[in-house]
Amino acid sequence: MFDASPGALAQASDALLVDRAADGDGRAFAVLLRRHAPVLRAYVNRLTRRPSETDDVLQEVAIAAWQALPGLENPEHVKAWLFRIAERQAFALLRRQPQHVELDEEIPTRGDEEDRSDARHAIRAALTRLPEQQAQVWVLREVGGLSYAGIAEQLGVPESTVRGALAQARKKLLDTMGGAR
Amino acid sequence: MTDAPVSGVPAADDFDGHTLEELAEYLDRGRYPVDPSIESSPACRIALAGLQRLREIAGPLLQQEADAAARDDRWIDEVLGRISLESRAGRRFPFPDVPVGTEAVVTEGALRGLVRAIGDSIPGVLTGRVRFEPDESGTRLDLAVDVTVFYGTSIQSASAAFRERIALLLPRHAPFAVGALDLRVRDVLERGPEQP
Incomplete structure (x- = not known):
């Protein structure tokens, strides 16, 4: 049978890949996953702080996405949609396995030594040192773009808790950034 | 890190009568409509600049972490075996x-x-x-x-x-x-x- 060359699919828009995956094309789905996997991985790492569990979470994300793709109304917004699924699966993991040893060191990345931005580096390190909930709230708000209500729902806490944690996180990060100047 | 203000950002959650949350929401609205009580306060303006900078760091944060991390997509092959065409x-x-x-x-x-x-x-x-x-x-x-x-x-x-x-x-x-x-x-x- 005829096949689109892998290079051709890699150049296709998200919307086209979504349409094909929704029609049952597993190869298009794989291209879509490969395209967004690195950022989804970074997001899940930031939310769960459990890099060793991230592959499992990403697999759950992919399976949930595959099942729900035919109902996706705006295929061009698939990245944001995948982020929402990643949030749900990340917190599902945390609910399944609540016990957790806090990581002391920053999430390892290869490029740290090349990171020329002191402020950026300081923020990443500070984010890792923040209490888990404060870091989650900040990441969901500033990186994920969720509303207070959306964050509250995701974390299963009142909105007032979200507001308090976000204020704490912002204050600490601002202090950190001041120190990095 | 101490609790003392390091760069002029006050440690207390009060910026001439405004909270950090209010300032963040003001920033979300694009500093519009203009609030003179915020814009005329040096403490508020410093905090706004900090929040803005924080936002500029937050935006590309994941992409930078993604770019820096070693790529490992083996899980994708596994998942393709698990989904049902x-x-x-x-x-x-x-x-x-x-x-x-x-x-x-x-x-x-x-x-x-x-x-x-x-x-x-x-x-x-x-x-x-x-x-x-x-x-x-x-x-x-x-x-x-x-x-x-x-x-x-x-x-x-x-x-x-x-x-x-x-x-x-x-x-x-x-x-x-x-x-x-x-x-x-x-x-x-x-x-x-x-x-x-």
Whole structure:
């Protein structure tokens, strides 16, 4: 049978890949996953702080996405949609396995030594040192773009808790950034 | 780190009568409508600058972490083994005129795959969404197919090739001849298909 060359699919828009995956094309789905996997991985790492569990979470994300793709109304917004699924699966993991040893060191990345931005580096390190909930709230708000209500729902806490944690996180990060100047 | 202000950002959660949350929401609104009690306060303006800087760091944070991390996509191969392509099988179309006691059907999902592959086989074409419906006689299939074409592809020749190939191949794999074929070009890609 005829096949689109892998290079051709890699150049296709998200919307086209979504349409094909929704029609049952597993190869298009794989291209879509490969395209967004690195950022989804970074997001899940930031939310769960459990890099060793991230592959499992990403697999759950992919399976949930595959099942729900035919109902996706705006295929061009698939990245944001995948982020929402990643949030749900990340917190599902945390609910399944609540016990957790806090990581002391920053999430390892290869490029740290090349990171020329002191402020950026300081923020990443500070984010890792923040209490888990404060870091989650900040990441969901500033990186994920969720509303207070959306964050509250995701974390299963009142909105007032979200507001308090976000204020704490912002204050600490601002202090950190001041120190990095 | 101590609690003392390091860069002029006050440690207390009070910025001339405003909270950090208020300032963040003010920033969310694009500092509009202008609030003079905020804009005239040096403490507020320093905090706003800090929040703005924080936001500029937050935006590309994941992409930078993604770029810096070692790429490991083995989980994708695993997941592809776990998802069921059968979940998209859809309707079943039986072939008439098969020997008694024999059943031969083709699924909607398999037919979509066939149409997709036919489109992909035409140089410069990538098939998108495929929809079809048997006509009233039940012998012909009316098709609506979205395609993306690469820049420079002649849409007329591509359409003609699509029609020719599908008219030839569909009856071999399905109990239908081709009825109406509605080909919609949804997107034009800039580079050639053989340049990954």
